Amino acid sequence: MTHLADPVRASAHRGTDGTSPPGRSRRPSTRTTPRARRLRPLLFCAPFIVLFAGMYLAPIAYAAVSSLFALHRTGLGLTAPTARFDPLSNYTQALQDDAFTSSLVRVALFGVVQVPVMLGIALLLALLFDAKSARGRGFFRLSSFLPYAIPGVSAALVWSFMYSSQSSPINRLLEPLGAAVPFFDEDLALWSVANIVTWSWAGYNAIIIYSALQSIPSEVLEAARMDGASAIRIAWSIKIPAVRGALVLTTVFSIIGSAQLFNEPTVLQPVSGGSISSTFTPIMSAQSAVAAGNHHYAAAQSVLLAVAVGVVSFAFFKLTERKGQA
Amino acid sequence: MSTVSGKRVALRPRRETAPLSRGAVLGLLGLSALYFLFPLWWLVVSASKPFGEQFSGTGLWFDGFGLFDNIARLSSQDGGIFWRWMLNSVLYCGVGALVGTALSALTGYALAKYDFPGRGALFGTILAAVLVPKVLFTLPLYLMFSGVHLIDNPLAVLLPSVVSPFGVYLARVFAAQTVPDEVLESGRLDGAGEFRIFRSIGLRMMLPALVTIFLFQLVEIWNNYLLPSMVLGDDRLQPVTVGLVGWNASHVAVPPPLVVIGSLVSVIPLVIAFLALQRFWRAGMTAGALK
Numbered sequence: 296m297t298h299l300a301d302p303v304r305a306s307a308h309r310g311t312d313g314t315s316p317p318g319r320s321r322r323p324s325t326r327t328t329p330r331a332r333r334l335r336p337l338l339f340c341a342p343f344i345v346l347f348a349g350m351y352l353a354p355i356a357y358a359a360v361s362s363l364f365a366l367h368r369t370g371l372g373l374t375a376p377t378a379r380f381d382p383l384s385n386y387t388q389a390l391q392d393d394a395f396t397s398s399l400v401r402v403a404l405f406g407v408v409q410v411p412v413m414l415g416i417a418l419l420l421a422l423l424f425d426a427k428s429a430r431g432r433g434f435f436r437l438s439s440f441l442p443y444a445i446p447g448v449s450a451a452l453v454w455s456f457m458y459s460s461q462s463s464p465i466n467r468l469l470e471p472l473g474a475a476v477p478f479f480d481e482d483l484a485l486w487s488v489a490n491i492v493t494w495s496w497a498g499y500n501a502i503i504i505y506s507a508l509q510s511i512p513s514e515v516l517e518a519a520r521m522d523g524a525s526a527i528r529i530a531w532s533i534k535i536p537a538v539r540g541a542l543v544l545t546t547v548f549s550i551i552g553s554a555q556l557f558n559e560p561t562v563l564q565p566v567s568g569g570s571i572s573s574t575f576t577p578i579m580s581a582q583s584a585v586a587a588g589n590h591h592y593a594a595a596q597s598v599l600l601a602v603a604v605g606v607v608s609f610a611f612f613k614l615t616e617r618k619g620q621a
Numbered sequence: 622m623s624t625v626s627g628k629r630v631a632l633r634p635r636r637e638t639a640p641l642s643r644g645a646v647l648g649l650l651g652l653s654a655l656y657f658l659f660p661l662w663w664l665v666v667s668a669s670k671p672f673g674e675q676f677s678g679t680g681l682w683f684d685g686f687g688l689f690d691n692i693a694r695l696s697s698q699d700g701g702i703f704w705r706w707m708l709n710s711v712l713y714c715g716v717g718a719l720v721g722t723a724l725s726a727l728t729g730y731a732l733a734k735y736d737f738p739g740r741g742a743l744f745g746t747i748l749a750a751v752l753v754p755k756v757l758f759t760l761p762l763y764l765m766f767s768g769v770h771l772i773d774n775p776l777a778v779l780l781p782s783v784v785s786p787f788g789v790y791l792a793r794v795f796a797a798q799t800v801p802d803e804v805l806e807s808g809r810l811d812g813a814g815e816f817r818i819f820r821s822i823g824l825r826m827m828l829p830a831l832v833t834i835f836l837f838q839l840v841e842i843w844n845n846y847l848l849p850s851m852v853l854g855d856d857r858l859q860p861v862t863v864g865l866v867g868w869n870a871s872h873v874a875v876p877p878p879l880v881v882i883g884s885l886v887s888v889i890p891l892v893i894a895f896l897a898l899q900r901f902w903r904a905g906m907t908a909g910a911l912k
Contacts, residue, residue: 335815358760446887449865453661454660494657554754557756585760
């Protein structure tokens with residue numbers, strides 16, 4: 296990233312140095328000391344740094360510390376439970392909590408299936424947008440990107456009507472065939488959620504990949520065509536390797552998105568007939584711990600989830616890095 | 622692209638524009654459009670039907686007209702709270718995105734244009750923050766805000782909303798690309814102070830980029846559900862997303878057709894903003910892809 300931006304700066308500096316008279320410093324401010332001058336840019340950043348510390352760093356510290364305290368109830372439960380320093384208690388409880396561990400497994404399964412499927416669709420769409428023979432690309436790009444403008448919660452509300460047995464237009468269309476899709480079946484509920492996420496984000500990712508496709512030099516594509524490579528061969532051997540960076544990026548962001556899964560299942564929960572529980576995803580599980588009054592336990596769950604996401608994202612970066620060098 | 626295709630046609634006429642492959646490309650694109658537009662089409666059709674008819678038929682074609690009556694019913698439900706929610710959403714998004722963009726612009730500009738102690742560390746931290754799921758901060762934030770009695774206070778939604786590491790990242794990229802050092806230098810030679818230079822030169826040159834950052838933040842705040850749903854228990858303070866989900870979960874208390882109509886009305890402002898300002902989205906996403 297730095298590399299991208301810096302050539303611009305570097306060349307600008309060269310220009311300045313070449314044209315300014317010798318002896319004149321780049322920042323010829325008169326009154327201030329050099330030290331004050333060097334620190335002044337921090338004033339520009341100060342408001343952001345203060346808020347960033349308050350809204351990002353403080354919650355992390357707060358959650359980490361809070362997770363080390365466990366609630367202890369007195370034998371009769373007549374007095375309010377007290378928090379005592381007991382660093383491992385919440386973590387062992389979380390790892391033994393079937394609802395929480397199965398929510399982690401569920402989200403992992405979701406990520407392993409939904410992320411590749413969605414990005415596969417996004418890549419295919421991007422290649423189609425880029426295809427010479429496509430007509431009306433503007434319309435198709437727009438229609439795929441439009442769901443991004445719909446808030447996740449609104450998208451989930453609309454899809455809940457697509458799924459609900461009382462209103463599902465999909466099942467109404469299938470009715471004459473005697474078929475119906477049980478969207479809220481125990482086995483299908485997770486994939487009904489996955490469909491909403493895919494609908495919301497496939498087009499967004501397709502546009503990112505499409506932007507990367509635009510940066511392939513036309514001479515390269517031209518040369519391949521002159522050599523008689525087919526469109527599919529060009530897509531496979533030139534275009535897809537060229538958008539590798541965009542694919543890695545969208546994959547990491549999608550993994551992060553899966554870990555945050557909350558809005559869609561929460562909206563579907565009341566109409567799911569029980570197949571989506573209040574601990575369906577780790578965030579939902581942590582939130583129900585808050586609702587049950589156990590903040591410390593919720594904090595421990597959040598920390599575990601954050602660590603899991605960090606490990607997976609980091610491993611993915613490392614994995615793709617090694618492949619790139621090979 | 623068009624010049625390339627022109628050249629190609631001249632050199633090697635009709636190769637992959639064979640009817641079969643063109644048909645396959647268009648067929649697949651058509652399928653994708655059907656998938657993406659289908660739920661929205663259903664939403665528009667259903668909201669336009671007479672009240673109570675929302676779930677009759679397949680819902681894929683218009684049947685009677687009751688849109689205005691529906692909106693009137695939506696407006697009178699629970700003492701017109703729907704419009705209050707819309708107003709709240711607009712305020713949270715407008716104020717949050719505006720302040721957030723200003724903070725991002727200042728910080729991104731400083732990161733791109735000055736060398737100062739801790740610059741690398743600050744930028745590294747901001748990048749790391751882009752990669753951490755924002756939802757993870759919500760529960761601890763809720764607990765912190767309970768500690769300082771900020772629950773049921775709009776600040777509890779606004780303060781976290783204005784901090785956007787991704788916005789700072791974009792602002793830094795855009796500032797490096799669009800603000801030449803020579804121009805800043807000549808401002809300094811004219812004796813302008815650094816803040817004055819930022820305001821009258823940097824800000825102006827970054828303006829199109831700032832619109833992009835503003836839009837991204839707007840969508841993010843409008844999308845946010847978990848944080849407002851936790852910190853705003855008073856339904857007169859809630860944004861429209863939280864309000865509608867509450868209606869949806871209430872089952873009988875609020876008739877489900879109102880949720881359909883409310884969903885349509887609530888997405889219209891964003892869809893309009895999105896269609897009208899398409900080129901700014903494109904710019905931001907291209908910058909994102911370059912990462």
